[in-house]
Amino acid sequence: MGLAEIRIAKGPANFAFIGLGSCIAFVALDPVADIAGAAHIMLPKSGQPVKQEHLGKFADTAVGELVRLMESHGAKKENITAAYAGGASLAEVDGAAAKFDIGSRNLDAIKAVLDTLKIPVKATDAGGNTGRTLKMATSSGDVTVKTIKLGEAVLCSLRG
Amino acid sequence: MSKPINITLDDIVARTTDLPTFSAAALEVMKMADSANTRAQDIARVVSQDQAMSVRVLRLANSAFYGMSRKVSSLPEAVVVLGMRTVKNLAMVAATYPWMSKPLKGYDLGPMQMWHHAFGTALGAQMLAIKSRKCDDQLAFTSGLLHDVGKVALSLWIGEKLKAIVYYAEREGLTFDEAERKILGYDHTEVGEHLGKNWNLPDDVLLGVRWHHEPAKCEPYHAVADCVHLGSAMAMSMGLGIGGDGLLYKFDDGCYLRLGISPDEMDSITADYVESFKKYESMFQAMAA
Numbered sequence A: 001m002g003l004a005e006i007r008i009a010k011g012p013a014n015f016a017f018i019g020l021g022s023c024i025a026f027v028a029l030d031p032v033a034d035i036a037g038a039a040h041i042m043l044p045k046s047g048q049p050v051k052q053e054h055l056g057k058f059a060d061t062a063v064g065e066l067v068r069l070m071e072s073h074g075a076k077k078e079n080i081t082a083a084y085a086g087g088a089s090l091a092e093v094d095g096a097a098a099k100f101d102i103g104s105r106n107l108d109a110i111k112a113v114l115d116t117l118k119i120p121v122k123a124t125d126a127g128g129n130t131g132r133t134l135k136m137a138t139s140s141g142d143v144t145v146k147t148i149k150l151g152e153a154v155l156c157s158l159r160g
Numbered sequence B: 001m002s003k004p005i006n007i008t009l010d011d012i013v014a015r016t017t018d019l020p021t022f023s024a025a026a027l028e029v030m031k032m033a034d035s036a037n038t039r040a041q042d043i044a045r046v047v048s049q050d051q052a053m054s055v056r057v058l059r060l061a062n063s064a065f066y067g068m069s070r071k072v073s074s075l076p077e078a079v080v081v082l083g084m085r086t087v088k089n090l091a092m093v094a095a096t097y098p099w100m101s102k103p104l105k106g107y108d109l110g111p112m113q114m115w116h117h118a119f120g121t122a123l124g125a126q127m128l129a130i131k132s133r134k135c136d137d138q139l140a141f142t143s144g145l146l147h148d149v150g151k152v153a154l155s156l157w158i159g160e161k162l163k164a165i166v167y168y169a170e171r172e173g174l175t176f177d178e179a180e181r182k183i184l185g186y187d188h189t190e191v192g193e194h195l196g197k198n199w200n201l202p203d204d205v206l207l208g209v210r211w212h213h214e215p216a217k218c219e220p221y222h223a224v225a226d227c228v229h230l231g232s233a234m235a236m237s238m239g240l241g242i243g244g245d246g247l248l249y250k251f252d253d254g255c256y257l258r259l260g261i262s263p264d265e266m267d268s269i270t271a272d273y274v275e276s277f278k279k280y281e282s283m284f285q286a287m288a289a
């Protein structure tokens, strides 16, 4: 998944987010309609109106756009569950620098969006100072996260 | 603490025979001032002294990024079409690419990942230099490209042992550069400075290399340290070349004040930054070809 990319898939597909920093890898699945989606979110808020091609950049626009795309392909919002990872920060970011702390601002923003849209989150692996790689295989629904310290481990399954 | 790794800065430099050397032509380009005395064709002449670099500069000039309607076939032509400043930057890109594009053992960085980090930092530092008007933007760009060159040397000589430093840093709650200093006696910014001095890189370029994790310690103060510090933070945040050391570095919020950039402005700079970086990716493909 490239920076700010939004993608959906019907049937078997693999999503990979390699080397996440403060960005958030967001994945969602409607197992009934067998429609999955992924978004590589970079920044918390869009501020001004956003061009269609930039919707994937911001937490406050990417999730809504992804859900809309999934629904337009037959997914039902009440069947969608999600997982996400990322949102890391540089060490000791506080004071005036908190404004630069894109990681925790991204995490706050995505929580707020998911709350508003009422999309249940199965699992997250977020924050800290570590880089992460998230992968999802839509056929099994398995979401894995890899870090240098813990290696690759299953975060959750969005099926079952 | 694990057994200290006994390798001195001089050892590292002495053993860099395995590393590519820094192009003498690139060094000369770096030192060419943007004064009225520097004629456009001087740049072309100097770049052309290095065959490999010339080839790469021409490839870059012809990459999709510049969207040229016809092929640029010579360096003098590239200078005319793209301008002196752009060709200078391309020469810096061409000179640092062989260093920065290799996978870095021990840092958990695959091929091109360090390059993305180096270029991402250069681009961020350049944008901040332009926005703040506190630093020459070409200087910020060049220093950004080279800022982590010490990691390349360390990776070659210490390799897998670097992982021990990551674990040590995590366990002791240290930043990665603090852990390097504890275990090695120096950090990658010092290795970079040492290497750079050996290559006769300009002093102000080396200030950005040496102080990119502790810009407030740059004495006397030079804004290049802040531009590279913040540029590198932007690159890390966007996941450009995140290795085992992750984001285990301190962020010095004083850089905003010193550069005169408000945190609010930072958001829009970051949004533009991402767009800009994505556009440049077409250029990297041209270089790898």
Ligand SMILES: [Fe+2]
Binding pocket: B147, B148, B188, B212, B213
């Ligand atoms: Fe560094």
Ligand SMILES: [Fe+2]
Binding pocket: B117, B121, B147, B148, B232
């Ligand atoms: Fe860096």
